[in-house]
Amino acid sequence: MFNLIRRDVILQKRQLIIFIPFILFFIIMGVPPVLTFLVSSIFIPFNTYAYDEKAETNILLNSLPYTRAEIIASRYLGAIVYMILSIGVTSLALFAFNQSFTIADVAIGSGLFLLFAGLTFPLFQIFKPGYITTVILISFVILTLIARPMISFIAEHLTAITDFIANASILALYTGAALAILTVYVISWGITTIIYQRKAF
Amino acid sequence: MENVVELKNVTKKFKDFSVKPIDLQVKQGFITGFIGENGAGKSTTIKMMMNLLRPDAGEIKVFGLDYRTHEKAIKQRIGFVYDGNVFFEGLNLKDIKRIVAPAYQRWDDALFYQYVEKFQLPLNKAMKTFSKGMQMKASLAVALSHHAELIIMDEPTAGLDPIFRRELLGLLQELMIDGDRTIFFSTHITTDLDRIADYIAFMQGGNLVFNQSVHDVAENYALVKGGLDLLDRDTEQAFVHVQRASTGFEALTDNIQAVKDIFGDTVLMERASLEDIMYYSKGGVSHV
Numbered sequence: 001m002f003n004l005i006r007r008d009v010i011l012q013k014r015q016l017i018i019f020i021p022f023i024l025f026f027i028i029m030g031v032p033p034v035l036t037f038l039v040s041s042i043f044i045p046f047n048t049y050a051y052d053e054k055a056e057t058n059i060l061l062n063s064l065p066y067t068r069a070e071i072i073a074s075r076y077l078g079a080i081v082y083m084i085l086s087i088g089v090t091s092l093a094l095f096a097f098n099q100s101f102t103i104a105d106v107a108i109g110s111g112l113f114l115l116f117a118g119l120t121f122p123l124f125q126i127f128k129p130g131y132i133t134t135v136i137l138i139s140f141v142i143l144t145l146i147a148r149p150m151i152s153f154i155a156e157h158l159t160a161i162t163d164f165i166a167n168a169s170i171l172a173l174y175t176g177a178a179l180a181i182l183t184v185y186v187i188s189w190g191i192t193t194i195i196y197q198r199k200a201f
Numbered sequence: 202m203e204n205v206v207e208l209k210n211v212t213k214k215f216k217d218f219s220v221k222p223i224d225l226q227v228k229q230g231f232i233t234g235f236i237g238e239n240g241a242g243k244s245t246t247i248k249m250m251m252n253l254l255r256p257d258a259g260e261i262k263v264f265g266l267d268y269r270t271h272e273k274a275i276k277q278r279i280g281f282v283y284d285g286n287v288f289f290e291g292l293n294l295k296d297i298k299r300i301v302a303p304a305y306q307r308w309d310d311a312l313f314y315q316y317v318e319k320f321q322l323p324l325n326k327a328m329k330t331f332s333k334g335m336q337m338k339a340s341l342a343v344a345l346s347h348h349a350e351l352i353i354m355d356e357p358t359a360g361l362d363p364i365f366r367r368e369l370l371g372l373l374q375e376l377m378i379d380g381d382r383t384i385f386f387s388t389h390i391t392t393d394l395d396r397i398a399d400y401i402a403f404m405q406g407g408n409l410v411f412n413q414s415v416h417d418v419a420e421n422y423a424l425v426k427g428g429l430d431l432l433d434r435d436t437e438q439a440f441v442h443v444q445r446a447s448t449g450f451e452a453l454t455d456n457i458q459a460v461k462d463i464f465g466d467t468v469l470m471e472r473a474s475l476e477d478i479m480y481y482s483k484g485g486v487s488h489v
Contacts, residue, residue, distance in 0.1 A: 003300075003303040003304055006303075007300045010292070010296050010299050010300055011289060011292065011296075011300070013296075014291075051289065056285065056286065056287040056288075057287075057289065059253060059283065059287045060287040060288060062251070062252070062253050063251055063253070063276065063279075063281045063283075063287070064276060064301065064304040064305075065272075065273045065274075065275075065276035065277045065304055065305065066273065066276075066304065067272050067273060200248075200253065200254045200255070201248070201253040201254070
């Protein structure tokens with residue numbers, strides 16, 4: 001299983017060279033740290049999927065002594081591992097450029113990443129190869145675009161929710177969000193495993 | 202004699218094609234050639250053996266084990282070679298080895314480099330720059346480097362030039378010196394099998410027509426030639442398929458004794474090649 005996670009590094013050696021300038025670009029442009037954390041976390045796991053949507057890759061992985069459950073587990077655990085590494089690298093870069101960020105930025109960035117991963121990973125198993133990367137990229141852009149109007153809409157019209165959030169303590173809020181995201185992630189893991197086990201290659 | 206692979210009543214249905222209930226045994230320590238025209242169900246059967254596809258019904262056992270409970274243990278002992286390149290095409294052989302090797306408990310680095318040298322494979326060039334023959338050699342090097350007991354190959358000789366095809370067949374024979382090893386490979390180039398196969402499994406239209414030793418195939422099947430006047434509805438029963446021409450008929454039989462009893466010396470009998478068997482079986486309504 002560890003081998004499957006390590007595989008991503010071997011596979012993406014070259015892309016990793018782009019990774020650093022990519023983050024630096026975000027930092028120099030003065031993008032909010034939350035977004036930088038989110039984008040840097042997305043980089044490796046979603047690149048892996050770009051490889052794995054090919055039928056040949058699945059034939060190879062499934063012919064090697066791995067179970068299908070392990071292959072999916074490596075993706076979900078790998079996403080977390082690479083998220084942590086990416087956040088580490090990004091933090092160092094931010095630090096080097098003397099830009100301030102808070103633990104909250106890290107928490108929100110990684111939370112959003114896990115949510116995004118949890119929502120999109122099963123889609124990779126449903127959509128036909130070739131389309132999925134486009135679908136994900138577009139949905140990511142749309143999500144980013146509509147997130148702000150949506151939040152202000154909720155703030156204005158659904159006062160019950162905002163009141164609840166405003167009244168809850170910061171700790172309760174973070175814990176609640178963390179638990180909710182974790183639940184989404186675990187459910188997504190389960191769904192993807194079930195779909196993947198029924199697939200034919 | 203032990204069976205390495207056992208398929209019992211296995212079926213698989215697709216929208217426009219189905220594998221009928223088949224029973225297939227692959228014997229340990231031998232080379233079994235798997236023949237049939239394109240679309241006969243060979244690849245489907247091989248994929249089911251590798252658990253890439255699940256059968257709709259029936260039972261598949263490899264090394265006497267079930268995929269449901271022993272998937273990893275089974276695959277540890279299998280080496281696989283597929284028709285196309287399944288390795289990441291942007292990677293070089295060294296990186297592919299880095300990805301594949303840790304998956305196997307019995308991976309043998311020294312052996313791998315021995316094959317790399319033998320096949321003259323470049324370690325630092327991307328797979329996509331390899332010729333078809335080199336890709337096949339690379340797949341083989343990977344498949345052979347973890348002391349697999351069973352080697353499953355789907356059309357390994359397709360698209361290879363005749364010289365390398367012979368080299369490959371020679372290599373397979375060399376591998377068999379180690380007596381426990383089993384090789385199962387599909388091909389539609391039947392002359393490959395005349396050289397090395399011990400058993401022949403023949404599939405057609407989703408049916409397994411036979412799975413016999415080369416010796417039995419030669420004993421059971423024959424090409425029969427004779428005058429048209431010998432044929433009638435009864436005598437035709439002895440043939441799998443009859444082809445008529447103005448000069449006489451040529452037919453394939455799977456029952457040499459019956460033909461001898463019916464026709465005696467009036468017909469000419471020749472050894473049927475695998476290609477003859479495939480060709481005539483396709484044209485005829487087989488009556489078993």
